[in-house]
Amino acid sequence: MTAQATYDKLLAEIAKNEDHKYFDILAKNEKSIDWLAFAARIYRKSHSTNTITSYCKGIVEFRSMVMQGTYASLGSAIEQVKGQTNGLAYKMLDDFVTWCDASRQFRPRTTRNSFLAVVSLFGFLEIELNDSKLDNIRKSLPTPKDLRDEYPPNSEIRAIDSAASLTIKGYRQVINDTGFEPVDAAQLQVKDLRFNEEPVRINKDREKTGKLLEGFLSAETVETLTQIIRVENKGQNDYLFATNFTGHTLKNLREAYNLAVARAGFGEIIKDTRKGSTRYRARVKKIDGHVFGKYHLKVYKKRWFTIAVTVVPVYVAQAMLGRGAYLDEYYIQPLEKRQEFGRKILKAVSTLTVKADKADIVASVAETLGIDSSTLSDEKLSKLREAFSMAGHFLRMPNDKLQLVSKILKEANAQ
Known part of the structure; x- marks a missing residue:
């Protein structure tokens, strides 16, 4: 299959997604960026058009933010970032997190996903970012709360x-x-x-x-x-x-x-x-x-x-x-x-x-x-339930928190 045929097939798959309008907005209005190539890079990892349209949704929000400022388009803002000498990319990313959280009142997971979408776009456009500076922004991202799910009887x-x-x-x-x-x-x-x-x-x-x-x-x-x-x-x-x-x-x-x-x-x-x-x-x-x-x-x-x-x-x-x-x-x-x-x-x-x-x-x-x-016995069954519940909690933990808990437990056992 030729590269063009692959792109055509991906475009058809994106069109089936219920949130395809976010990709369409970018493709129609920001033609200085190859959005189909960007989508292909995301797709090759996840094979999910949901990830593509989710990222595009975050980037559309980023576009709205920069266009409320001094930029006529997302493309012109990107050109400024590429020529940066004063840390403009980090300021934009930090401002965007605040925009998502305070101005748009997004849920923490939506804010986090939108931030990652823009970071992914910057990477695609070969805008070099310092990991430690990015980590400083990541540490300030809103913390998602666990859903208090209960299933029906x-x-x-x-x-x-x-x-x-x-x-x-x-x-x-x-x-x-x-x-x-x-x-x-x-x-x-x-x-x-x-x-x-x-x-x-x-x-x-x-x-x-x-x-x-x-x-x-x-x-x-x-x-x-x-x-x-x-x-x-x-x-x-x-x-x-x-x-x-x-x-x-x-x-x-x-x-x-x-x-x-x-x-x-x-x-x-x-x-x-x-x-x-x-x-x-x-x-x-x-x-x-x-x-x-x-x-x-x-x-x-x-x-x-x-x-x-x-x-x-x-x-x-x-x-x-x-x-x-x-x-x-x-x-x-x-x-x-x-x-x-x-x-x-x-x-x-x-x-x-x-x-x-x-x-x-x-x-x-x-x-x-x-x-x-x-x-x-009933007592052992109860303890097993508690153990499975705790195991499920650990499985949902981010790696950094899991490593911290592991370190604390090791230190406690050594005492």
Whole structure:
């Protein structure tokens, strides 16, 4: 494939992304910069157009900031930075962090991502930056707060499914069974499902990294998907939850899911007539301090992982989600063994039971740890829960904080 054909293919992929307008703004108005080449550099690492449009969104904000000052365009500001002798790049970056935080009131993660986007652009344009000076700005970035997620009890999940369309019910069920990202579930095609296997298996590439995803589906989910395929007369190459996958597909699925959440009693339905026609949208209950709905779609991914690691080894759960470091260890297992893991997870994440059977939980935990189930008292189970919770906290820590904690613990043990 020629370089031009590669660029054309990437441009077509960007156009499908729901936030492609940010790339379009830059490509249309800042022609002194090769935005497609910039996008290609980002894409070759992540293979995700979400990263491209997310970075472009941050750069559009940077452009807005410099144009409110003395610059006619982003390009003219960049020319000034290239000819700098007085640390202009660092001043601009520092001012931009303040702009994002104070003027735009972005969430900490959005501010951080926008800052990284501009740093990436400067690197692409061969503007040399001193790491220590950059670190000084990084240290001043707002600190993200952990989301206080809670997943719905099974009775509420079933209420949401009852209020949803057949498509949204199947979409949510797939995320529930597999732990897939909403964007990966949205891109499922009929051919990705192995209906001839038991349990039915999904085999596809992860949108964000291109790594292989594997998931297993419960009989209830398969029944829903079979109905969707039959009612909508879908063929092997058709998308399960959309007519085609465009930049608006994920947004539309999210909005339809939120309507089901509101209809189930966890929000309210708003009648919208602003664009000359009547449509209904949802106002759902939010997580305190965040824009996310209390029961946003990724809650089911987090629910899946939290439950899965109690019944299968952690590497299995990580590999099923397409996380590269675990794939070799997972795929060396024969399909029969992977199916066995899948059955255990499906039983544990099922929403059809109000409460998991305690004996089954004890047996699954004991088997995973390779110990006698009779030795697992209530006290030991409680301590295991605490240990897994603490382990999850450490896994979410940035490397610098993790290293600091490790150093403190070593010093404490030496005393």
